[in-house]
Amino acid sequence: MEMRTVFVVLWTTIVLLKLAIAARLPLFVDEAFYWLEGQHPAFAYSDLPGLTAWLIRIGTEVFGDGLLAVRLPFIAISALVPWLVVRLTAREFDPQSAWLSGCAALLLPLLGSLGVMALPDAMLALATVLCLDAGVRLLRGVTHGGALLLALGLSLGALSHYRFIAVIGVGIVALLTIAKGREALRDPRVWIAIATGAAAWIPLLVWNVDNAEAGLRFQMVDRHPWALHADGWQFIVIQAVMVTPLLFAALLIAAWRLRRAPDDAARFLAMSGGLMVLGFFALGFVADTERASFHWPLPGYLALLPLVGFVLMTWPRWLRIATWVTLALGFIGVVGYYAAVSAPEVRERSAGLKWYPSNFAGWDTLADAVREELAAMPADTVLVADNFKIGAELGFALGDPRIRVLDHPLNRHHGRAPQLQLWHLQLDDRAELAGRPVLLVTGANDVKFSALLQRYQTICARMGALPVSRVVNADRGAQRFILSRFDADAKAGAGDCVTPALAYVDTPLAGARVDAPFEVRGWAVKDGSGVASVAITLDGVPVVQAQYGAPNPWIVERFLAGDSRDPAGVNIGFSATIDPATLTPGRHWLGLEITGHDGSVERWAEQPIQVAPAR
Template identity: 30%
Template sequence: MDRERDDAPRELPRFALGPVAALAAVFAAVLTVLSGRYGYHRDELYFLEAGDHPAWGYVDQPPLTPLIARAATEVFGDSAAGLRVPATLAFLAVVVVVALVARELGGDRRTQVLAAGLAGVSAQPLAVGHLVSTACFDLLAWLVICWLTLRLLRTGDGRWWPAIGLCVGVGLLNKYLVALLVLALLAAVLAVGPRRVLRSPWLFAGAAVALLVAAPNLWWQADHDWPQLTVAEGIGTDDGTENRLLFVPQQLIYLSPLFVPVWVAGWLRLWRDPALRWARATAVAYPLLCVLVLALGGKGYYVVPLLLVLLVAGCEPAVGWTRRHGRAWPVVAVVVTVAINAAVTLPVLPQSALTVPLALNKEQGEQIGWPELADAAEEGWSAIPVRSRPRAVVFTSNYGEAGALDRYGPARGLPRPYSGHMSYADWGPPPDSMDGPVLVVRQEDAGGTRRYFTDCRQVARVDNGHEVENEEQDAPVLLCSGTTKPWSRLWPSLRHYY
């Protein structure tokens, strides 16, 4: 029998607009000041080039993030700081939505501000919030869906389904992972209720809205034989075992080890508190989502949005604890968390001091050394006789290197780069008439690339100048006399997805 109760509150506490807005302003100032301190991330360089090749889809992603990257540079300037304005705005929206989730769970103004603050200084939101990435906008989409779902469950008003469907559709235009959240939430509601929301005819309207919004990209993927599935399969094959082994430890650090008691208390509150019986599905959805991600070999950060919901739910017990035991230890925990998470996720340290942060967050290092890579390519290009350059090609092993040469190469007299990686493969190959020398920029471990070219010799090596051990540090630059086959015949072999 479906024993659902209608005791969910209809009235909510006032929203702490002023304090939350002030908190968001502080975060905005910090992120803006730091936004140009290092340089572009490899993915940002790729998004910039993808945005210059607008399409309804790309082999490894839907179109939203590249289009946002293109719009950002048009509106805010063609720089790393200008590009990252939408990421900052998305981060601020995350802070506000977290406060709205706290309000939805009955949190007063103090609890709302605490929830927004803890979420804002958590590691994963900071890590993705200061860079333009699919994960940045994915985090926002998931949290908005969770907030609207809580509102649906609390009120029982099926008219929230179309709004949820709209957010799901937009999320699908950014990253398909949002489908895992939908599955987990639906299964959780079916398991523990309130099931009446699943009987609403508005559910079908919401599903139709989601499909309508996502349809152009889904059509593109179908028309191109679903390359996204090939990419996902490759990630699971290459990284699945490591992702599964690291999954549980990552759950402990993705917000902060010192916040673990808070989100554990939040899970217990959602599961046990009779006043939140209507929201119990969110407690069930978290372990369900963990099982889905583990089964697929996905990355641990995929479940962070639901982890944030648990953190929010734990803020009210945390406020009660501080009233009984004092604020000293909680304040120390927050201060330590801010110091550690800022050093690990934000560009606050000198580039030469990133050895320790890189052990926890390698993405820090992926923002360093791209102009120096272009310098190395320029050095290699200078070894090509001037008369041979019109027929010469610059080829890179991955989209980060190609994106860097697209960005920094023209100022150094370099031609357009080519690559077989991800969607760069769709923007090539070079004409067969370009049968002269080939300048190959490749990662240190990308040895397989060399077999496609003849008479290769090393003419330069990448050095970022800070001894940062990222993927391109010490990458060789090779000068080859030509290719083993014409480019048109060679290109299918050069295409790769991971």
């Protein structure tokens, strides 16, 4: 089978696979916020230029509300990129190598999964390929078509993401290292194209000027430590995994070998790709390591893909086969992850594991619970979310882009606080709602566990007592939300702050294997009212009442930093004994049912245990 046929079959299969996954994969929290931005049309936003939000709005206006409608424009864009890689490679080098580069583009995990989520990287990839194509055209001589292509690529990139600045900088450096490139940069048509691309940054610059450079400060200053740290070395390992080791090596070898190639096109692509990957590697020693950054070097790989054939053709057959096998396995791994995450049963089984996909999980369950609560409340009830994640996800699920959101560390940490303030969606005080009833949705997993009590107390200061009207435990409590009803006459600061309970099971540990009567020990606190009782549950059913009231001063004084206002003081420990002989062998879910002196009953998150077969 010739490579062209292989490419077409692969492309068709992958596009259909993306469509199937995109129709089922729950909305990622960033996608939800971009949807929210699309419901508030503007030229730029606090976290991004406007194009991503505009595309989502177009998708929903044309195809209706739904997961696939949000993502269709991005799937279409990502489907175009491999064809552009093929066209560039065929024109500049060799038609047979072009289909090989196209297949690599389809299977490259970072690129092959593009479009499954409505993220700016799809348009960023398209803009990068257009600029690379324009660059190699200009090296053969400046034409109106080449300049127009450059203007289009620069404009789309400027409207996509701040990171496109790296593509511009590297591209100029690569052109300056080549005599024909320096000659092209002296042509007025090229500068008109550059000016057109620069003009596309104006909306973002205006937004920053009007908002005290909040977006620039977040992207360039606030989110980065700008201090040396050792985590940068992980870049090589992470990129080798995400690109697959053998293809990663082939791309780097291509960049090194062809950096001084006599062919200007090959040299330009090698310099562009090599400098891009090297630049992000160096940046990794001083930049943000908390949020996902493994996809940042993708523009560099796009520049190197047309050159990969020069390396693979020199490798022995067994090594080429190994490259394609590992590449296919890498693609299957990434796409398989999205497919698995889209299945509710997989998300539930992964509860308690490190790779639990919290940003994809629990939103449908939460939305159903919120609908039920709102249906039982007055028509003028105001829905309030604890943070931007909950507000955006509920906004999409309920079709409401005006959900009020409390000030939260997450809003600032992700650069969304300024935008919420501009939309007048940030709620700073209960008094702003003019006495209307409220349904507040609080995320119990959105701050560190050690800071959760302080978060509850902060909400109390703004909203009043924090009654537990309903607990939503999605995926056995891996995603946990507290729903609180406030009547129209409730006032902030009135009376003692009664918070949701906090609890922890010290033993057995999650995943522990038990084969003899075992003790369940832990602690539970509830500010304001205190804990009346703790019941141990297995698979959601209470099985034994725990003895509550054992002293645990370390938790109160150190872990809770003395902030606990539970009337029990330090006497917050509980214990109970369970005989596994009464249970069927296999996996069971151990949990707690906490009853407060205020009458509230809260189910705590569950954790798995393994019951060994009877001997």
